[in-house]
Amino acid sequence: MMTSNAAIISVLCCVAALISGSETTIGDETVHRYRRQLLYPNSTLFQVNIGVGTPTPIKTINVNWAIQANFQLPWNRSQIPVDILWANSGYDVEVSRKKRELEGYYENDAKLYHFYKYVEDALNNFGHNGTACVLKTLCQLGADPLHTDHEDDLLHEITSYVLNPLNDIAEHPCHEASPYVQAFEHGQNLRDCSRIFQCTSISLLDMFTKVFDSP
Numbered sequence: 650m651m652t653s654n655a656a657i658i659s660v661l662c663c664v665a666a667l668i669s670g671s672e673t674t675i676g677d678e679t680v681h682r683y684r685r686q687l688l689y690p691n692s693t694l695f696q697v698n699i700g701v702g703t704p705t706p707i708k709t710i711n712v713n714w715a716i717q718a719n720f721q722l723p724w725n726r727s728q729i730p731v732d733i734l735w736a737n738s739g740y741d742v743e744v745s746r747k748k749r750e751l752e753g754y755y756e757n758d759a760k761l762y763h764f765y766k767y768v769e770d771a772l773n774n775f776g777h778n779g780t781a782c783v784l785k786t787l788c789q790l791g792a793d794p795l796h797t798d799h800e801d802d803l804l805h806e807i808t809s810y811v812l813n814p815l816n817d818i819a820e821h822p823c824h825e826a827s828p829y830v831q832a833f834e835h836g837q838n839l840r841d842c843s844r845i846f847q848c849t850s851i852s853l854l855d856m857f858t859k860v861f862d863s864p
Contacts, residue, residue, distance in 0.1 A: 688723050695720040761817045762826040768853075777850050784832040785846035786853040787814060791836025795858065808857075 699716045765787075769779030790812050797805040810816055814829035836842055843849075 688725065691724045693722045693724065695722050760823060760826060761811060761814055762823070762829055764811060765814070765829055772851070778848055780828075781846045782848035782851055782853055784828065785842050785848045787812065787829055787832045788836040788840070788842035788846060789854055791833040792839055792842065793836075796861075 697718045697720075701714045702711045703714070704711055765783050769783050772779030772782055795805060795809050795812070799805070814826055814833050817823050817826035818830060832842075832846065835845060
């Protein structure tokens with residue numbers, strides 16, 4: 650079993666790299682040249698697997714829940730958006746920041762609608778209308794948000810954030826997120842989600858929520 654210290658070291662090793670540089674004098678001006686180095690071979694993945702087994706009333710049968718996360722490791726320094734190597738004498742933080750400002754060097758593209766599209770594709774592969782089912786689910790959540798009886802419920806907080814497409818446009822407008830935002834707003838306006846979005850073959854909400862009578 651990997652200890653916590655070993656896990657931290659493993660993660661740090663995944664982002665460790667050395668950036669070398671050289672100086673060239675042109676006239677009275679010293680020009681810094683930076684060489685990019687390969688960090689990992691292309692398409693290298695860092696994989697994390699988590700599994701939990703739960704017993705069933707039938708003692709000979711267990712239910713196993715598995716979660717797998719794959720992280721593509723960088724093979725070029727330009728793919729690391731944060732200046733984690735600022736202490737290295739061969740890396741000029743100010744030059745890198747200016748370059749990003751001028752050229753749009755890095756843009757955070759981690760959006761919630763990417764997750765929605767992934768769910769749509771998965772449902773389409775099973776013969777369902779993935780788009781309609783996802784939009785209907787978001788519409789229903791807009792009308793009846795998730796609720797928990799526990800004050801400190803991390804799973805509830807994460808799920809509520811991920812299933813709220815308004816978070817995609819909280820800071821910057823996002824055209825790709827518009828259909829999901831509109832579906833959520835339909836629910837907030839108490840429109841008939843089942844009539845607007847024709848998804849009768851499956852109910853995503855029934856998979857991970859249950860209806861209860863509010864006091």
